[in-house]
Amino acid sequence: MQTLIELYDERPLENVLGVDVFRPNRVVYVCPDGTDEKRVQRQLREYFRHRGFDPTIRFVKANIYDTGAILNALRRTVEQESDCAMDITGGTDAVLFAAGLLSAERAIPVFTYSRKKNKFYNIRNADFAANLPCELRLSVEDSFRMAGGSMRTGRVDNGILSRYLDTFEPFFRLYLKYRKDWTHIVTYLQRASQTAPEAPIPLEVEAPYVVKGERASRISAPEEALRDLEALGFLRDLKIVTGERVSFTFRDHQIRTWLRDVGSVLELYVYKECLDSGLLDDVRTSAVVDWEDNRREDAVSNELDVMCTRGVIPVFISCKTCDVKTEALNELAVLRDRFGGQMAKAAIVTAERGRTVMRNRAAELNIRVIDLSDLQAGRMGKRIRELMRE
Numbered sequence: 358m359q360t361l362i363e364l365y366d367e368r369p370l371e372n373v374l375g376v377d378v379f380r381p382n383r384v385v386y387v388c389p390d391g392t393d394e395k396r397v398q399r400q401l402r403e404y405f406r407h408r409g410f411d412p413t414i415r416f417v418k419a420n421i422y423d424t425g426a427i428l429n430a431l432r433r434t435v436e437q438e439s440d441c442a443m444d445i446t447g448g449t450d451a452v453l454f455a456a457g458l459l460s461a462e463r464a465i466p467v468f469t470y471s472r473k474k475n476k477f478y479n480i481r482n483a484d485f486a487a488n489l490p491c492e493l494r495l496s497v498e499d500s501f502r503m504a505g506g507s508m509r510t511g512r513v514d515n516g517i518l519s520r521y522l523d524t525f526e527p528f529f530r531l532y533l534k535y536r537k538d539w540t541h542i543v544t545y546l547q548r549a550s551q552t553a554p555e556a557p558i559p560l561e562v563e564a565p566y567v568v569k570g571e572r573a574s575r576i577s578a579p580e581e582a583l584r585d586l587e588a589l590g591f592l593r594d595l596k597i598v599t600g601e602r603v604s605f606t607f608r609d610h611q612i613r614t615w616l617r618d619v620g621s622v623l624e625l626y627v628y629k630e631c632l633d634s635g636l637l638d639d640v641r642t643s644a645v646v647d648w649e650d651n652r653r654e655d656a657v658s659n660e661l662d663v664m665c666t667r668g669v670i671p672v673f674i675s676c677k678t679c680d681v682k683t684e685a686l687n688e689l690a691v692l693r694d695r696f697g698g699q700m701a702k703a704a705i706v707t708a709e710r711g712r713t714v715m716r717n718r719a720a721e722l723n724i725r726v727i728d729l730s731d732l733q734a735g736r737m738g739k740r741i742r743e744l745m746r747e
Contacts (some may be wrong), residue, residue, distance in 0.1 A: 358381055500664075538579065565603075583605065593615045627706050631674070
């Protein structure tokens with residue numbers, strides 16, 4: 358097979374999976390009239406190059422609701438491409454019907470992919486695809502690129518996380534101990550270590566025992582929590598003069614960043630639980646997706662708290678230390694559908710009790726909810742395994 362005919366689909370995976378597995382020299386996409394050929398070709402070419410090969414890409418346009426027009430387009434394509442096969446995984450009903458008519462006329466190989474079985478199947482004359490398991494292992498970045506996006510570095514350099522893995526669980530247990538006061542603890546650390554915008558960021562901190570909070574409130578030093586953070590190794594040289602002064606040194610700049618951000622502790626814990634599950638091929642935290650891969654400062658982008666892949670299945674996880682709003686669920690569903698399609702999975706992890714209204718909306722969007730009771734009982738890993746079995 359030198360040429361693969363693909364039935365273009367709105368679901369990104371179905372446009373690239375057969376090409377990525379069988380790696381033909383040429384790909385012909387049968388796509389709707391009005392398709393932005395230049396943009397789509399650029400996105401597909403960049404994805405395939407990222408995956409390590411560079412097939413020739415051609416587009417054949419037709420009214421995808423006109424079976425006769427599609428059939429004529431397919432006939433012309435087969436006449437021009439002598440050694441070809443057709444993947445009927447994607448496309449509209451009319452396109453699939455036209456592909457069936459073509460298959461009855463011409464003895465070209467035809468195959469499809471089953472999402473449920475994760476296998477390719479021989480429809481006609483495609484012995485090379487008969488019961489063939491799909492063994493691709495896509496990365497998080499692959500998932501973004503196949504949909505025309507790209508991944509930027511977010512708040513966390515994932516390359517350094519291995520140096521901190523043994524601290525994430527005890528850090529999270531400390532968070533659970535102080536969960537109701539966590540915002541005040543972080544606010545105190547923020548105010549105590551505040552520097553001028555352009556000034557160097559020191560690790561050494563000396564601050565008043567009482568600092569200003571929001572709306573002219575006052576926040577006293579959380580003595581017990583500071584001592585626990587010192588015991589954890591996140592703070593050093595802690596000295597507290599009750600009612601007067603506090604001084605300490607952050608372990609390093611990364612720890613300083615995490616202790617000054619309310620949500621980091623939950624994201625890091627979920628990241629480690631995903632790694633420890635042993636089910637996932639790639640796990641990232643703070644993955645920023647650029648929707649159009651245009652790399653401009655004002656480009657439309659979203660940050661995913663935790664993003665994973667298993668084989669060709671992307672997993673989108675949002676982490677919230679507060680109540681989950683409907684907007685957060687809607688945003689997660691949009692990202693999952695845009696970059697993952699029907700095979701993608703999504704979960705929202707909240708450090709609050711999952712309210713019935715929120716759970717009902719999550720169920721409507723096919724988003725799994727992992728709430729405080731799961732976190733307190735250590736069921737995070739179990740919930741991940743259940744999500745991957747769904």
